[in-house]
Amino acid sequence: MAPVTRQAYFGAALDLLAEHGFSELTVGALCRALGVTSGSFYHHFGGWPGFVAQLLDHWENRQVLILKERNFGTGGPSADFAALMDLTLGLPHEAEAAIRAWARNDETVRAAQNRVDDARVRTVGKAVEGIVGDRALARTLTSLGMALLVGHQQLASAGQHGELTELLREYTRLVHSRAG
Structure with missing residues (x-):
């Protein structure tokens, strides 16, 4: 059996979150999903807090990596906005809803959720402001976009x-x- 990577654990965790919610995300469920022993899990993460921290880091940085791959920031506000809308379509929506529910019950997850929301507001807001040319209107339209996503x-x-x-x-x- 080939060793299971951290990335495989993160993918399995997002799948479990999407399918069953945060309350069913456990070491046992992850290991069963990946067909490994708990020893593999502890080898990679040391324990549950280490896993959660790395999973949240993976989730937070996923958006940044995708935007970098799409040359975000090099084509102007309209191109950036289009890239953001495309990125939005590919988000793991059910898993993100489970993360938001988990955030209501866990301070560490809440802090990560807040960072992701803040980063999304800043990124979308900048593109929208570049299109509409008005900061107050951009804030309103960005809030509307976040409400639509959530x-x-x-x-x-x-x-x-x-x-x-x-x-x-x-x-x-x-x-x-x-547009302004």
Whole structure:
């Protein structure tokens, strides 16, 4: 059997979060999902707190890495906004809804959730402001975009999959209709 990587643990954790929620994310569930012993888990992470810290770090940095791969920041506000909308489509929405629920119950997870939300607001806000040319309007439109994302994730985690592509298309039209 080939050794299981940290990345495999993170992928399995996001899958478990999406399918069962944070209360079912355990060492045992991870090991069963990956077909490994708990010794493998402890070898990689030392314990549950180490795993949680690394999982949250992985989740936080995922967006940054994807944007870097897409040359974010080099094509102007409209190109950046389009890249952000594309990134949004590919987020693990059910897992993110579970992380948000977990954040209500765990201070460490809450801090990570806040950092992710703050980074998203800053990144989207900068692109939106570049398009609309007005900081106050950009804040409002960015808040609307965050509400759309979080609302979609909560509905999707409850089994109500709305058409995110169409929602983002309308959001994009709204932002561009306010171009300055």
